[in-house]
Amino acid sequence: MQIIPIYIEKEIQPSDDLTELILASTDLCDGDILVVAQKIISKQEGRIVDLSTVTPSLLAEGIGSQYRKDPRIVELILSETKRIVRMKNEILIVETHSGFICANAGIDESNVKSGHATLLPINSDISAQTIRYKILEQTNKNVAVIIADTFGRPFRMGQTNCAIGISGLNPILDYAGTKDSFERILRITEIAIADEFSAAAELVMGKALKCPVAIIRDYSFNIEEHVIDELIRPDNEDLFK
Numbered sequence: 001m002q003i004i005p006i007y008i009e010k011e012i013q014p015s016d017d018l019t020e021l022i023l024a025s026t027d028l029c030d031g032d033i034l035v036v037a038q039k040i041i042s043k044q045e046g047r048i049v050d051l052s053t054v055t056p057s058l059l060a061e062g063i064g065s066q067y068r069k070d071p072r073i074v075e076l077i078l079s080e081t082k083r084i085v086r087m088k089n090e091i092l093i094v095e096t097h098s099g100f101i102c103a104n105a106g107i108d109e110s111n112v113k114s115g116h117a118t119l120l121p122i123n124s125d126i127s128a129q130t131i132r133y134k135i136l137e138q139t140n141k142n143v144a145v146i147i148a149d150t151f152g153r154p155f156r157m158g159q160t161n162c163a164i165g166i167s168g169l170n171p172i173l174d175y176a177g178t179k180d181s182f183e184r185i186l187r188i189t190e191i192a193i194a195d196e197f198s199a200a201a202e203l204v205m206g207k208a209l210k211c212p213v214a215i216i217r218d219y220s221f222n223i224e225e226h227v228i229d230e231l232i233r234p235d236n237e238d239l240f241k
Contacts, residue, residue, distance in 0.1 A: 033216035035201035080105035124165020144168035148198035163194035
C-alpha cells in the first residue's frame with residue numbers, strides 16, 4: 001500500500017474547483033482513496049468567518065471570561081453545537097450538529113488569515129461525494145473520497161486525523177463471522193478503516209506542507225455508498241454519555 005502526497009500551493013478560495021486542482025496535481029488510478037483535509041473543503045465552501053462580524057451573546061461572554069477564550073470564538077462554537085460535553089482547561093468539548101464529539105466544535109484559527117476562523121463543512125459526506133462524482137465524470141476513474149480533520153481522543157495524548165465525511169467506501173471493516181488464527185469465530189471486531197486511512201494520510205500531509213490531499217493506493221476495497229454516521233456510536237451503545 002502506498003501513501004502519496006498531493007501538493008497544492010494555491011490558497012483555496014470559494015471560487016476554486018477542488019477537483020480541477022487535484023486532477024491538475026496528480027494522475028489518479030481506479031481504486032485510489034483520496035483523503036482530503038477539511039480545511040480546504042471549508043475554505044472552498046465559504047465556511048470562513050471574519051471574527052469582527054461576530055457579536056458574542058451574554059452566555060458566550062461569560063464562558064469566554066471563565067475559560068479564557070475569545071468570546072467571539074465561543075459564540076461560533078455555541079452556534080455549531082448540539083450540546084456541551086465538558087468545559088475545562090480552556091477547551092470546550094462539544095457535540096456538533098453532525099454528531100461529532102470534538103474540541104471547540106472543530107472551529108480553527110490555524111492556516112487562515114488573522115482575525116478569521118474556519119467552521120466544519122455543513123455536510124462533509126456531500127463534500128466528499130461532489131469531488132468523487134466530478135472525478136468519475138471527468139476521468140472515468142472510480143475512486144473513494146474521505147474528508148479528514150484532526151481530533152483529540154479521550155484517554156490518549158495527542159491528536160490524530162479522523163474521517164468526518166466519506167463517499168465510495170465502507171468506513172468500517174467488519175470481521176464478525178470470520179475466523180481468527182485459532183479457528184475461533186470473531187463476533188464483534190470492527191476496524192474503523194476510514195479513520196485509519198485518515199491518520200495514515202496525515203503522515204505525509206502534515207500541517208504546514210501545502211499538502212492538503214493524499215492518495216491511499218493499492219488497498220483492495222469495494223466501491224460502496226456509505227455515510228459517516230456509520231462511525232458514530234449510537235446513544236444506546238455509548239457507555240460514556
